[in-house]
Amino acid sequence: MILLKKATEVTELVTTGRLHGKSIGFVPTMGALHEGHLSLIARAKAETNLVICSIFVNPAQFNDASDLKWYPRPIENDIAMLTNAGCDALFIPEVEDIYPDGLDQLTVFELGHLETFLEGASRPGHFQGVANVVNRLLSITTPDFMYLGQKDFQQVKVLERLLTITGSPTRIVICPILREKSGLAMSSRNIRLTPEQLSFASVIYASLQFAQTNYRQFTPEQLKTICIDKMESAGAARVDYLEFCDTDSFFPVEDWPDAEHIVAVTAVLVGKVRLLDNMMLK
Numbered sequence: 001m002i003l004l005k006k007a008t009e010v011t012e013l014v015t016t017g018r019l020h021g022k023s024i025g026f027v028p029t030m031g032a033l034h035e036g037h038l039s040l041i042a043r044a045k046a047e048t049n050l051v052i053c054s055i056f057v058n059p060a061q062f063n064d065a066s067d068l069k070w071y072p073r074p075i076e077n078d079i080a081m082l083t084n085a086g087c088d089a090l091f092i093p094e095v096e097d098i099y100p101d102g103l104d105q106l107t108v109f110e111l112g113h114l115e116t117f118l119e120g121a122s123r124p125g126h127f128q129g130v131a132n133v134v135n136r137l138l139s140i141t142t143p144d145f146m147y148l149g150q151k152d153f154q155q156v157k158v159l160e161r162l163l164t165i166t167g168s169p170t171r172i173v174i175c176p177i178l179r180e181k182s183g184l185a186m187s188s189r190n191i192r193l194t195p196e197q198l199s200f201a202s203v204i205y206a207s208l209q210f211a212q213t214n215y216r217q218f219t220p221e222q223l224k225t226i227c228i229d230k231m232e233s234a235g236a237a238r239v240d241y242l243e244f245c246d247t248d249s250f251f252p253v254e255d256w257p258d259a260e261h262i263v264a265v266t267a268v269l270v271g272k273v274r275l276l277d278n279m280m281l282k
């Protein structure tokens, strides 16, 4: 696997690849890789000829300084995992390479309600930070396909909007959520959970499964109350939000027939660790 530290090195690799008729697959990450990330690499490898992964812990998307400070950065292990996975190139930029004009010169994208709803409401500025870093990474890597996890459902909606706004030719491929045996969605933040918290956190998956199986018997409001109670009853978790949204518009539904496809999205605090998950209901 080729290690790239400068944007110019990436441009060179991509230009040469294109000259040889290669299609480019791009997997943006913040590192601390797990099987979920590797599933994106595997999908990119299956569908494109040159797979570039990036690892960049993006300061612009952290609204909590301690979350940024404590974000895991096991770079040697990440490099070994990507090498084993057959990734072609890893881009590890410095902050100055991504934000040459400084972190206070972000572009403001028109993200509509996505910016202030659910994850956006809990993390002001977060999605502008995400849109900025991905916009910059796309301008460097110019991929045919960008592979994203459904795990961060609202982020996918934001990045779909970004590509529309910028008129980018890159297409998004959404990959399924990889889970631990317990059902807990794999996440770089899981290693911050104690063993007790880790086993308790499977209640998130159990609640989403309950919602998926039983939603027709309840109104969205009733189901929300039941699921939040399930997750909070043992006192080890606090639900930041649970919402049932139209997968297209990402507005909450008032009733099940309101949308063709509905996703249950949730953010749950287990101790100090904020965990995201979602599941399609219909």
Ligand code: AMP
Residues within 6 Å of the ligand: 028, 029, 030, 031, 035, 036, 037, 039, 040, 147, 148, 149, 150, 151, 152, 175, 176, 177, 178, 179, 185, 186, 187, 188
């Ligand atoms: P992150 O490093 O957390 O920014 O994630 C990088 C990419 O991996 C994003 O597109 C995530 O949605 C995706 N991802 C994270 N966790 C999982 C998972 N459990 N299954 C599938 N994809 C995931």
